[in-house]
Amino acid sequence: MLKNLKLVLLLICLISLISPACNNTSHSNNDKTNREEMITEGKKEENLAEDDEKEENTEEDQEQAKENEEKNEIVEIDYNKIRPNELGHIMIIMYHGLVEENPPSPYQRTIEGFKKDLEYLYEHGYRAISMRDFIDNNISVEAGCTPVIITFDDGISSSFSLIEESGVLKAKPDCAVDIINKFCEEHPDFGRHAVFYINGDNDPFAGAGTTKERFKYLIDHGYEVYNHTYSHAHLSQLSANEIQEQVGKLDQMIKEALPGYVVDSLAYPFGERPKEELRHLIEKGVYNGQEYHYKIALREGPSGPFVPVNHVKFEPFNVPRVRGSEGEEWDLWWFFDYYDKHPEYRYISDGNPDRISIPKEMEAYLNKDSLRDKELYVYTIEE
Numbered sequence: 001m002l003k004n005l006k007l008v009l010l011l012i013c014l015i016s017l018i019s020p021a022c023n024n025t026s027h028s029n030n031d032k033t034n035r036e037e038m039i040t041e042g043k044k045e046e047n048l049a050e051d052d053e054k055e056e057n058t059e060e061d062q063e064q065a066k067e068n069e070e071k072n073e074i075v076e077i078d079y080n081k082i083r084p085n086e087l088g089h090i091m092i093i094m095y096h097g098l099v100e101e102n103p104p105s106p107y108q109r110t111i112e113g114f115k116k117d118l119e120y121l122y123e124h125g126y127r128a129i130s131m132r133d134f135i136d137n138n139i140s141v142e143a144g145c146t147p148v149i150i151t152f153d154d155g156i157s158s159s160f161s162l163i164e165e166s167g168v169l170k171a172k173p174d175c176a177v178d179i180i181n182k183f184c185e186e187h188p189d190f191g192r193h194a195v196f197y198i199n200g201d202n203d204p205f206a207g208a209g210t211t212k213e214r215f216k217y218l219i220d221h222g223y224e225v226y227n228h229t230y231s232h233a234h235l236s237q238l239s240a241n242e243i244q245e246q247v248g249k250l251d252q253m254i255k256e257a258l259p260g261y262v263v264d265s266l267a268y269p270f271g272e273r274p275k276e277e278l279r280h281l282i283e284k285g286v287y288n289g290q291e292y293h294y295k296i297a298l299r300e301g302p303s304g305p306f307v308p309v310n311h312v313k314f315e316p317f318n319v320p321r322v323r324g325s326e327g328e329e330w331d332l333w334w335f336f337d338y339y340d341k342h343p344e345y346r347y348i349s350d351g352n353p354d355r356i357s358i359p360k361e362m363e364a365y366l367n368k369d370s371l372r373d374k375e376l377y378v379y380t381i382e383e
């Protein structure tokens with residue numbers, strides 16, 4: 001009885017959270033992101049509960065979560081209405097720092113501009129995902145939504161830094177992380193994710209806390225920290241040894257601060273790749289007796305289409321990004337307008353991370369070898 005009541009309450013919470021839903025999909029599916037947020041929240045609350053209740057609640061909640069999970073997986077979407085296209089474009093947005101006003105270049109964004117970007121993304125059916133899920137092809141945004149990845153380069157304090165308040169470390173007010181945290185409190189289904197590409201020689205995220213505490217705050221709150229080379233190097237000008245030092249030294253710095261954390265994503269400083277014959281040293285190399293392995297590396301501009309990993313044109317070590325700014329050709333707001341006019345190019349999720357759904361006319365663009373354990377579903381629209 002109690003269990004049923006809790007389930008009903010959970011469902012009511014979920015329904016109230018799914019708003020606004022993506023592209024007329026509110027009828028169709030439970031939102032996996034929402035559900036995961038709810039489960040996480042539930043777990044947090046549990047930690048505060050009395051010890052003797054703790055174990056029972058955990059088991060019960062896990063059982064409920066599992067029940068909902070199974071339920072969700074068998075919910076089928078209306079393909080004619082949602083028209084998922086999981087070979088469509090996923091933008092990776094690139095920011096550097098935030099400024100209060102008058103950005104010195106289009107690489108900086110104002111605080112208000114960044115808030116405006118988040119609002120636009122949310123209102124237009126974009127949902128933030130992690131780089132981890134992008135790399136692992138494990139995209140679980142609500143059916144009808146378009147994933148997006150938010151990145152910040154250079155470990156700048158206005159992107160993220162900590163302050164200490166009564167002995168507790170908190171995100172500094174109006175740094176990007178603080179803005180995203182607050183945005184996700186109001187819109188839990190947006191997805192609290194952003195990716196930080198850092199250097200090692202510039203005191204990343206300068207402010208309160210040790211380097212380790214800063215990295216740990218990010219990881220503990222759903223964010224990610226990856227490699228932007230040790231000293232923001234011009235990789236195109238470096239020798240084999242120098243490249244491995246730049247990649248390996250920073251790789252080891254993150255891994256030492258975060259034991260067990262997987263570091264397999266890099267952003268090329270200045271967007272510059274190594275000379276062609278040395279490019280393999282991004283994927284794999286050795287520094288100081290330790291190997292590193294990378295799966296993806298990002299450029300600094302829209303150097304190609306924003307295709308996902310199952311697309312034949314996906315090049316893991318040449319992944320384009322779009323500059324998070326407004327008013328110039330090829331920047332974020334230019335692409336907002338572009339996808340508004342051409343929604344057919346957007347990645348539209350089927351809501352099921354285990355299934356890759358594509359319309360028949362996109363089948364030629366599928367790299368079948370990239371599917372691995374994912375189920376493929378090719379559908380034809382009935383007009």
Ligand SMILES: [Zn+2]
Nearest residue numbers: 153154269270
């Ligand atoms: Zn940079």
